[in-house]
Amino acid sequence: MRTKASALLVGLLLPMVAVVAPVAAELEGDPVVVALEHLAQSYAPADLAGVIVTDLYTSDHNDVTHVYLQQTHDQKPVSGAVATVNVQDDDVIFVGDRFVHNVAAKASGTQSLTRPDAVRAIAAAVDGRRRDVSEPTLVYRKLRNDVLRLSYNADVIVDTHHWNVWVDAATGAVIDKEDWVDHHADPASVVARTARPEQAQAVKTAMGDAVLPPQRVEDGSSYNVFPAPLESPLDGDRSVIGNPADAVASPFGWHDTDGAPGADHTITRGNNVHAYADTFGATVATWQTPRQPVGPANAPDPASEPDGGDDLAFDFPIPTYDASPLTYRDAAVTNLFFWNNVMHDVTYRYGFDEKAGNFQQTNYTGEGKANDHVLAEAQDGTVHLTVAQPPGASTPSPPALNANFSTPPDGGNGRMQMYLWVDAYRALMGDRNRVPSHQVRDGDLDNGVIAHEYGHGVSNRLVGGPSNVGCLRNQAERQGEGWSDWWSFVLTTREGDDGATPRGIGNYVVYYDEGRTGPGIRITPYSTDMKVNRSTYRTIRTAAEPHGVGYVWATMLWDMYWNLVEEHGFNPNFYESWETGGNNLAIQLAMDSMKFSTCDPGFVDARDAILAADAALTGNPAAGVPGENECLLWRTFARRGLGFSADQGDPYSKTDGREGFDVPPHCGTG
Numbered sequence: 001m002r003t004k005a006s007a008l009l010v011g012l013l014l015p016m017v018a019v020v021a022p023v024a025a026e027l028e029g030d031p032v033v034v035a036l037e038h039l040a041q042s043y044a045p046a047d048l049a050g051v052i053v054t055d056l057y058t059s060d061h062n063d064v065t066h067v068y069l070q071q072t073h074d075q076k077p078v079s080g081a082v083a084t085v086n087v088q089d090d091d092v093i094f095v096g097d098r099f100v101h102n103v104a105a106k107a108s109g110t111q112s113l114t115r116p117d118a119v120r121a122i123a124a125a126v127d128g129r130r131r132d133v134s135e136p137t138l139v140y141r142k143l144r145n146d147v148l149r150l151s152y153n154a155d156v157i158v159d160t161h162h163w164n165v166w167v168d169a170a171t172g173a174v175i176d177k178e179d180w181v182d183h184h185a186d187p188a189s190v191v192a193r194t195a196r197p198e199q200a201q202a203v204k205t206a207m208g209d210a211v212l213p214p215q216r217v218e219d220g221s222s223y224n225v226f227p228a229p230l231e232s233p234l235d236g237d238r239s240v241i242g243n244p245a246d247a248v249a250s251p252f253g254w255h256d257t258d259g260a261p262g263a264d265h266t267i268t269r270g271n272n273v274h275a276y277a278d279t280f281g282a283t284v285a286t287w288q289t290p291r292q293p294v295g296p297a298n299a300p301d302p303a304s305e306p307d308g309g310d311d312l313a314f315d316f317p318i319p320t321y322d323a324s325p326l327t328y329r330d331a332a333v334t335n336l337f338f339w340n341n342v343m344h345d346v347t348y349r350y351g352f353d354e355k356a357g358n359f360q361q362t363n364y365t366g367e368g369k370a371n372d373h374v375l376a377e378a379q380d381g382t383v384h385l386t387v388a389q390p391p392g393a394s395t396p397s398p399p400a401l402n403a404n405f406s407t408p409p410d411g412g413n414g415r416m417q418m419y420l421w422v423d424a425y426r427a428l429m430g431d432r433n434r435v436p437s438h439q440v441r442d443g444d445l446d447n448g449v450i451a452h453e454y455g456h457g458v459s460n461r462l463v464g465g466p467s468n469v470g471c472l473r474n475q476a477e478r479q480g481e482g483w484s485d486w487w488s489f490v491l492t493t494r495e496g497d498d499g500a501t502p503r504g505i506g507n508y509v510v511y512y513d514e515g516r517t518g519p520g521i522r523i524t525p526y527s528t529d530m531k532v533n534r535s536t537y538r539t540i541r542t543a544a545e546p547h548g549v550g551y552v553w554a555t556m557l558w559d560m561y562w563n564l565v566e567e568h569g570f571n572p573n574f575y576e577s578w579e580t581g582g583n584n585l586a587i588q589l590a591m592d593s594m595k596f597s598t599c600d601p602g603f604v605d606a607r608d609a610i611l612a613a614d615a616a617l618t619g620n621p622a623a624g625v626p627g628e629n630e631c632l633l634w635r636t637f638a639r640r641g642l643g644f645s646a647d648q649g650d651p652y653s654k655t656d657g658r659e660g661f662d663v664p665p666h667c668g669t670g
């Protein structure tokens with residue numbers, strides 16, 4: 001049964017009486033009341049007085065209402081003290097909470113700084129300019145050991161970072177900061193080995209195999225791109241794809257913004273993404289023909305939004321990959337536009353829709369916050385002028401070889417920055433035998449990298465609710481990089497593939513020309529074969545944060561994907577519903593579990609959220625009916641040490657966990 005929270009409660013400070021007094025008849029079954037009554041079993045009334053509902057929505061496919069709550073003290077939010085309560089059929093089916101007991105006793109600090117003082121301190125904390133700092137707000141920041149400190153909080157964009165900073169309201173000392181930008185690569189975890197391009201053994205995918213939505217918008221548009229399931233140019237050639245917009249997720253096509261039939265843009269811009277080149281300081285792109293900066297950073301270069309004309313025909317040449325990517329800029333922007341839209345449409349199908357806080361300029365349903373389509377910046381040159389020399393001549397600035405995604409709260413534009421990749425990884429890793437290729441490769445042509453970056457937007461908006469994008473930031477066990485690597489694979493898997501065949505991340509941009517089976521930039525390639533990828537839960541103890549830790553999580557997700565495929569079959573069309581294939585089911589469980597999850601999940605928390613998602617989808621938790629895939633999921637996680645008796649310890653520590661290779665007794669011996 002669908003329940004709707006009363007508008008009165010949402011967004012207001014909830015009086016204590018709502019929790020402790022007998023519930024008025026008209027509020028019975030209200031998910032917020034159900035959630036607070038549940039928390040009242042563990043928390044004193046004083047700790048729940050003034051709780052704020054930060055987000056609340058109901059997922060259509062499983063009828064679960066997700067209630068995201070924040071503690072307050074003295075009418076100020078307690079940053080980090082949040083709870084996720086999932087309600088189905090008037091019952092609480094899964095809870096993750098980071099609330100604090102005895103808030104009043106743990107809160108401390110005074111406000112002696114003025115706001116201008118706070119702005120100065122926040123700017124100084126990140127070497128930023130004062131004018132770039134947002135209006136500071138007073139909050140209590142939850143620290144380790146549940147110390148709550150009165151702080152000024154604001155965000156500020158500096159270079160490739162979008163910092164969210166807390167400074168002590170009395171002294172201006174930095175208390176905490178987190179970056180809303182997720183970066184693709186972590187040079188320290190890179191191993192390098194490569195072949196010359198002419199030795200490539202590309203896994204060519206036959207044209208005509210492109211994966212397209214089952215219902216499409218017939219707007220006449222066409223794009224010359226690397227379509228799914230191609231991961232990169234190493235997999236095959238481009239082809240012209242017509243009418244690719246999903247009629248469910250993008251009902252007015254990819255160039256609409258007003259919700260009325262007819263394109264509102266003929267350039268690479270629409271409701272889901274605005275793609276353009278941002279080569280500020282574009283000497284990066286070619287050492288043969290140095291260029292002058294062509295405009296401000298984080299804005300379109302002049303004439304860099306390719307125009308498809310009234311026919312919406314986006315067919316631009318790539319004369320050769322050996323020349324500067326500037327020579328195929330329009331083709332690169334087109335591929336970037338296409339894949340951002342694909343990610344929008346696919347994730348929409350699985351519940352990252354308007355009310356769940358997705359990225360759209362206009363919300364056609366009126367739910368969720370709008371005006372936050374992705375700004376996709378191709379051949380981004382903001383910070384890496386230092387690679388403007390022949391590759392190998394000197395060590396380039398590592399940020400050049402990267403990509404990133406900035407995720408502000410719902411209502412703020414996502415920003416995807418795709419950089420150029422000179423052939424320098426091997427040099428960076430100290431491999432003296434590598435003769436660098438003289439290519440410069442463009443991340444805009446690597447669909448896996450684009451999917452990875454967009455995946456950060458999805459996970460950051462889903463975990464903890466759309467208003468809270470800080471739930472995959474601070475804990476040492478954070479899974480964000482894992483969720484993102486996994487996206488690179490689930491949209492590029494083909495009929496006949498299997499989980500044992502190694503797959504690397506980012507093979508194209510780091511010049512592993514054997515293609516998708518190359519080692520990639522993580523600790524090992526991904527594989528369900530324990531001889532290829534032997535990682536288990538304890539691997540995170542020594543793995544780098546965040547990419548190495550994420551690699552372990554993606555390893556488990558990849559196992560889950562293939563075990564579900566083995567059980568339920570493979571559907572090449574990843575747009576179709578969770579009932580049509582094990583891979584579709586894997587995507588659904590992944591998406592649902594992020595909505596279910598506690599803020600700052602450890603690995604056990606994240607595992608439990610997946611189990612709960614399966615129960616809500618295929619079982620009936622309120623009636624005690626388990627999920628159909630419960631034991632399959634337990635066996636999957638148990639094989640990698642995240643079984644029944646695994647203990648994560650503190651999610652903020654990656655060294656205190658204990659492995660468990662067992663399954664619950666009712667699942668047999670594993």
Ligand SMILES: [Ca+2]
Nearest residue numbers: 278298377380
């Ligand atoms: Ca930029």
Ligand SMILES: [Ca+2]
Nearest residue numbers: 357358369411
């Ligand atoms: Ca939004």
Ligand SMILES: [Ca+2]
Nearest residue numbers: 648649650653
């Ligand atoms: Ca731990």
Ligand SMILES: [Zn+2]
Nearest residue numbers: 182183184484
């Ligand atoms: Zn990443």
